[in-house]
Amino acid sequence: MPSANEPIVIACGADDTYAMPLAVTLRSLLDATDPARAIVLYVLDGGMTSLTKERLATLCGDRCQLNWLTPDLRLVADYPVSHHISTAAYLRLLLPKLLPDDVHRILYLDSDMLVRRDVSLLWDAPLGECGIAAVQDMAAPWIDAQISAPNFEAATTWLSAARPVANYEALGLNPTGRYFNSGLLVMDIDLWRSEGFAEQVFRCLEEHREHVLWWDQYALNVVFADRWHQLDPRWNQGSHVFVYPTWEASPLTQQMFESVRHDPWIIHFCSPAKPWHADCDHPLRHEYFEVLDRTPWQGWRPQPVKNAPRATLGPKRRKGLRKTVHEVKQVLRKSSVYRKVSGSIKKLTGRAA
Secondary structure, X not given: OOOOOOOEEXXXXXXXXXXXXXXXXXXXXXXXXXXXXXXXXXXXEOOOOHHHHHHHHHHHOOOOEEEEEOOOHHHOOOOOOOOOOOHHHHHHHHHHHHOOOOOOEEEEEOOOEEEOOOOHHHHOOOOOOOOEEEEEOOOOOEOOHHHHOOOHHHHXXXXXXXXXXXXXXXXXXXXXXXXXXXXXXXXEHXXXXXXXXXXXXXXXXXXXXXXXXXXXXXXXXXXXXXXXXXXXXXXXXXXXXXXXXXXXXXXXXXXXXXXXXXXXXXXXXXXXXXXXXXXXXXOOHHHHHHHHOOOOOOOOOOOOOOOOOOOOOOHHHHHHHHHHHHHHHHHHHOXXXXXXXXXXXXXXXXXXX
């Protein structure tokens, strides 16, 4: 456990397209954290212009010590990316090698977050024997939700993935294990170095490439299965919490469900529809622009594209789509053809369709 007088060491990463969202993350972090607490910041440069770096340095001012890390992007160039994710997502895995030897612990934050509470409360938490601390993922809470979730029938319609590690049985993972989101990580860098965790994660990505879902998050959950410390879910409010129609369909208790929705400590805009997109309908989007206006990007707003099809689905539209799919499934399950096919599948696999 770190001393209360030690600086908080933060790491973030971004390329030039994510520089403005990173500015919001940093501005909100500096505003929320006790000004008496020193902050040391390391930014993984995934490809930023000198002008962008000047803007971020201006934002940080004297409030924190800003350090740039320039990784070799060729080291992560061959790993799969899709949609709004670039190879910059893998850069956090290089931190144990890139950070100075005197850095023993790091708080990693994705660059699409908005901090609402003093992170010293998070930084000072004991990790025990775990290499990382994280928050259970709201979109895919368990290794196998069908086995683990007591409310699976109510939740299945709203989950993004019931089995986010599709080959968990072959890997020998516990199906009732919780699955975490990698957007916020408290990392024991000493343990990462001594145990070679980064090498294990990269090896997992190579060996199980055909099963990788959600990029590095797949491999992190494989390597740290049952070996991570679970944080209060308010530290990483994923957008998916707004997809669940009620707490009964979610992985949370009623009290925590309401707390995460209405009083998050860190907002994570982790859906494809980001607040800086014109069609984003995130219910806390206004807070993003309130903070943005206290950065060098003050006054920036997305320009609506007239008569353009929506490229992404926000939480409300995904909810409606999943409801429609669920209703179609219910109709199909009543048909004689579905019962025959389902029966055949169950005989072959031991599990109903």
